[in-house]
Amino acid sequence: xxxxxxxxxxxxxxxxxxxxxxxxxxxxxxxxxxxxxxxxxxxxxxxxxxxxxxxxxxxxxxxxxxxxxxxxxxxxxxxxxxxxxxxxxxxxxxxxxxxxxxxxxxxxxxxxxxxxxxxxxxxxxxxxxxxxxxxxxxxxxxxxxxxxxxxxxxxxxxxxxxxxxxxxxxxxxxxxxxxxxxxxxxxxxxxxxxxxxxxxxxxxxxxxxxxxxxxxxxxxxxxxxxxxxxxxxxxxxxxxxxxxxxxxxxxxxxxxxxxxxxxxxxxxxxxxxxxxxxxxxxxxxxxxxxxxxxxxxxxxxxxxxxxxxxxxxx
Amino acid sequence: xxxxxxxxxxxxxxxxxxxxxxxxxxxxxxxxxxxxxxxxxxxxxxxxxxxxxxxxxxxxxxxxxxxxxxxxxxxxxxxxxxxxxxxxxxxxxxxxxxxxxxxxxxxxxxxxxxxxxxxxxxxxxxxxxxxxxxxxxxxxxxxxxxxxxxxxxxxxxxxxxxxxxxxxxxxxxxxxxxxxxxxxxxxxxxxxxxxxxxxxxxxxxxxxxxxxxxxxxxxxxxxxxxxxxxxxxxxxxxxxxxxxxxxxxxxxxxxxxxxxxxxxxxxxxxxxxxxxxxxxxx
Numbered sequence: 289x290x291x292x293x294x295x296x297x298x299x300x301x302x303x304x305x306x307x308x309x310x311x312x313x314x315x316x317x318x319x320x321x322x323x324x325x326x327x328x329x330x331x332x333x334x335x336x337x338x339x340x341x342x343x344x345x346x347x348x349x350x351x352x353x354x355x356x357x358x359x360x361x362x363x364x365x366x367x368x369x370x371x372x373x374x375x376x377x378x379x380x381x382x383x384x385x386x387x388x389x390x391x392x393x394x395x396x397x398x399x400x401x402x403x404x405x406x407x408x409x410x411x412x413x414x415x416x417x418x419x420x421x422x423x424x425x426x427x428x429x430x431x432x433x434x435x436x437x438x439x440x441x442x443x444x445x446x447x448x449x450x451x452x453x454x455x456x457x458x459x460x461x462x463x464x465x466x467x468x469x470x471x472x473x474x475x476x477x478x479x480x481x482x483x484x485x486x487x488x489x490x491x492x493x494x495x496x497x498x499x500x501x502x503x504x505x506x507x508x509x510x511x512x513x514x515x516x517x518x519x520x521x522x523x524x525x526x527x528x529x530x531x532x533x534x535x536x537x538x539x540x541x542x543x544x545x546x547x548x549x550x551x552x553x554x555x556x557x558x559x560x561x562x563x564x565x566x567x568x569x570x571x572x573x574x575x576x577x578x579x580x581x582x583x584x585x586x587x588x589x590x591x592x593x594x595x596x597x598x599x600x601x602x
Numbered sequence: 603x604x605x606x607x608x609x610x611x612x613x614x615x616x617x618x619x620x621x622x623x624x625x626x627x628x629x630x631x632x633x634x635x636x637x638x639x640x641x642x643x644x645x646x647x648x649x650x651x652x653x654x655x656x657x658x659x660x661x662x663x664x665x666x667x668x669x670x671x672x673x674x675x676x677x678x679x680x681x682x683x684x685x686x687x688x689x690x691x692x693x694x695x696x697x698x699x700x701x702x703x704x705x706x707x708x709x710x711x712x713x714x715x716x717x718x719x720x721x722x723x724x725x726x727x728x729x730x731x732x733x734x735x736x737x738x739x740x741x742x743x744x745x746x747x748x749x750x751x752x753x754x755x756x757x758x759x760x761x762x763x764x765x766x767x768x769x770x771x772x773x774x775x776x777x778x779x780x781x782x783x784x785x786x787x788x789x790x791x792x793x794x795x796x797x798x799x800x801x802x803x804x805x806x807x808x809x810x811x812x813x814x815x816x817x818x819x820x821x822x823x824x825x826x827x828x829x830x831x832x833x834x835x836x837x838x839x840x841x842x843x844x845x846x847x848x849x850x851x852x853x854x855x856x857x858x859x860x861x862x863x864x865x866x867x868x869x870x871x872x873x874x875x876x877x878x879x880x881x882x883x884x
Contacts, residue, residue, distance in 0.1 A: 329706075331706070336716075408629070409626055420641075431850035431853055435647040539820035572731075
């Protein structure tokens with residue numbers, strides 16, 4: 289469910305920026321920060337104190353620790369060690385897993401989203417699929433890992449089916465390996481992509497196709513020159529979110545592979561829970577690098593969705 | 603959030619005419635494949651968990667996993683954590699949200715931005731920061747099971763804050779307060795008898811989201827060395843894989859039902875709103 293909660297990121301960046309800072313500022317222009325009374329600050333205090341104590345301060349403490357040597361002096365040695373030869377492999381493997389699940393999940397998710405916006409069939413089927421896409425996109429976590437053990441593990445149901453059709457076909461496959469984890473991640477990445485793309489693909493108007501067709505465009509030309517150019521910021525933005533989602537996921541990967549898969553979140557987990565006694569700042573440095581990567585992905589996504597919101601809002 | 607994807611679907615599904623039969627068969631095929639993909643792991647979990655070679659359908663693996671002496675304490679602690687986190691979430695977010703929307707809208711923007719921050723901060727990162735800081739400042743806090751309560755509130759805040767915020771924004775608080783005080787009610791009477799009853803759907807949605815999240819949270823509990831239900835699942839999975847598959851199946855069904863309840867509730871709420879609007883117009 290941790291990944292599941294990450295999975296909900298979709299709504300967030302869109303909704304606040306789509307309303308945009310400009311109209312909000314206009315509406316509340318009579319409430320500038322100067323008009324704040326001490327009473328209104330006091331009422332807001334519990335919430336801000338809570339967020340500071342359990343979110344902001346821990347993150348800052350983590351950041352400070354990442355830039356200290358064991359004696360407490362400022363140093364970039366720990367940050368350098370975190371991307372040094374010992375841990376570089378973990379970053380590379382996590383990047384590969386995140387890229388692979390983002391791209392495959394992205395392609396399949398766009399196909400699913402296309403089917404959802406253009407279905408002519410019975411309405412109950414469409415809403416059933418879109419409801420279960422929403423549920424599946426949030427179903428990462430340890431339970432998902434065990435369901436996939438039951439499906440594709442050595443005694444799994446589907447493993448048995450495949451073995452009975454093509455004996456030996458599953459001999460090389462392991463659900464705890466890189467390929468297995470990729471398949472499990474796709475369980476939430478594909479529906480997440482579909483849900484992220486639905487608003488944008490629903491915003492592509494039929495009149496645009498009619499207008500292009502009346503000017504003599506073929507279906508392919510319409511896709512190449514109209515639909516894809518309008519949708520690409522949403523597509524790239526959603527892929528970045530899928531990438532960040534896979535990069536941060538811990539519970540699913542750990543329940544599946546335990547320590548056998550060298551992923552950044554799992555390495556950080558080992559360092560935090562004290563299974564490895566090394567430089568105590570190392571976990572902090574790895575976390576800092578991980579957050580730099582995730583924040584970069586989300587930052588680019590933020591810029592891209594602003595652009596596509598402008599295009600699709602008219 | 604669950605019903606949101608339906609909105610564009612419903613509004614655009616009639617807007618297509620070209621494509622015809624071929625497109626229809628293609629979309630139906632995609633839907634069938636998608637539904638198989640969504641359900642197959644859980645069907646496999648149910649089949650694997652509720653059968654045993656030579657015994658046919660049996661609940662024995664499930665019962666065995668529950669007979670583990672660690673099972674019931676883990677389930678009890680998870681339920682207590684869920685209850686405490688949900689109550690703290692409501693106690694923190696509902697008054698703050700009403701207050702900010704009423705008295706300090708400029709701070710409400712800041713609070714909204716802060717509330718979505720946990721989405722870009724992985725659970726592993728938050729745990730790392732929390733253990734860096736509190737192990738130095740208050741080690742007893744981090745060693746207590748209840749240290750998970752504020753962390754779970756932070757984790758569920760992006761979703762819960764938005765659920766409550768949407769409910770509060772849908773009310774015209776100033777008018778409610780003006781109307782209520784013209785009838786002689788004080789601030790507290792208005793809050794308790796006018797505002798809170800109008801927020802019950804938003805509060806219930808937020809509570810269910812928090813419950814769904816707390817029941818399944820694994821990363822923080824295991825990394826801070828607390829023994830909750832998901833941690834129990836992972837620890838026992840090697841000894842009794844069938845029992846754990848059965849438990850996974852049951853918990854995911856409970857989670858899905860909670861989330862479906864939210865979307866049904868908000869839909870029912872919208873339906874009553876439109877119904878009362880119609881009555882008003884007549």
